[in-house]
Amino acid sequence: MNANSQSKLSLNGYIKELSMYYKPVNSIPINETDSLDFLFLNQIHNRLNFKWYATSQLTFALEARNRLFFGQMIKEFPEYEEMINSDNGYFNLGTILVSGNSWFLHSAIDRAWIDYYTNETSLAQLVYKIGHNNDENAVAGMYRFLKGSYDIHVLVGWAGKDYVFG
Numbered sequence: 236m237n238a239n240s241q242s243k244l245s246l247n248g249y250i251k252e253l254s255m256y257y258k259p260v261n262s263i264p265i266n267e268t269d270s271l272d273f274l275f276l277n278q279i280h281n282r283l284n285f286k287w288y289a290t291s292q293l294t295f296a297l298e299a300r301n302r303l304f305f306g307q308m309i310k311e312f313p314e315y316e317e318m319i320n321s322d323n324g325y326f327n328l329g330t331i332l333v334s335g336n337s338w339f340l341h342s343a344i345d346r347a348w349i350d351y352y353t354n355e356t357s358l359a360q361l362v363y364k365i366g367h368n369n370d371e372n373a374v375a376g377m378y379r380f381l382k383g384s385y386d387i388h389v390l391v392g393w394a395g396k397d398y399v400f401g
Contacts, residue, residue, distance in 0.1 A: 236380060248283040254274065257308065276308035298346035303338065310337035348370035356381035370395045 248393045255276040262270035281301040289296050310313055319332050329343030330394040341386075351359045357380035364373040375392030 243288050245286045245288075246279060246283065250279065250281045253278040253280055255308070263311075271307075271311060272307045273307045276304065277306045279303040292351060293351070294350040296346070296348050296350070297344060299342060301340070301342045305338035306322050307337070309339065310328050313321060316341075325371075342369065364394075375399070 255278075256357035257274040257276070258272065263271050264270045265276075279302070282351075283299045283301070285297045285299075286294055287296075304315070304319065316331060316334060319341050320329060322329055322343070328345070329341060332342050334339045334340070348360070348362060351361075353359055357378070359379075360377045362373075362375050364371075366372040373392070375390065375394075377388060377390050379388045380387065381387070388401075389400065390401040
């Protein structure tokens with residue numbers, strides 16, 4: 236393999252820990268004798284970013300989000316798992332992989348795109364969001380190029396009943 240060649244595939248991402256402390260204005264009753272004055276929720280969040288450089292002008296990307304939720308919030312409110320697992324998009328690309336009494340692991344493909352590079356200094360992009368009806372559909376495009384010493388970006392889009400130009 237040539238030392239100057241680039242791999243056609245790449246994978247990167249990150250992992251982070253997030254914590255939440257929730258103190259309601261009024262205690263939350265959980266039975267006839269007990270109530271909660273505060274709740275804890277912890278989350279380990281991981282993102283995986285995959286790219287395939289099919290040609291020098293064409294790149295495919297797919298990104299997934301993996302989240303491990305655990306803590307008192309999950310134990311006391313099991314419906315939280317279903318709330319996280321619900322997706323209002325056209326395709327539901329998320330799922331609960333495993334779960335227990337006070338934890339669950341949710342994974343979702345949440346980003347995908349294709350880039351078209353027309354040359355070293357220009358780029359064309361097109362994105363489309365599928366909705367359940369025309370008011371939820373969206374499409375946008377961008378063309379970026381170099382003119383003299385200026386970088387110029389042209390953006391156009393349509394989302395529901397709104398049009399965008401920039």
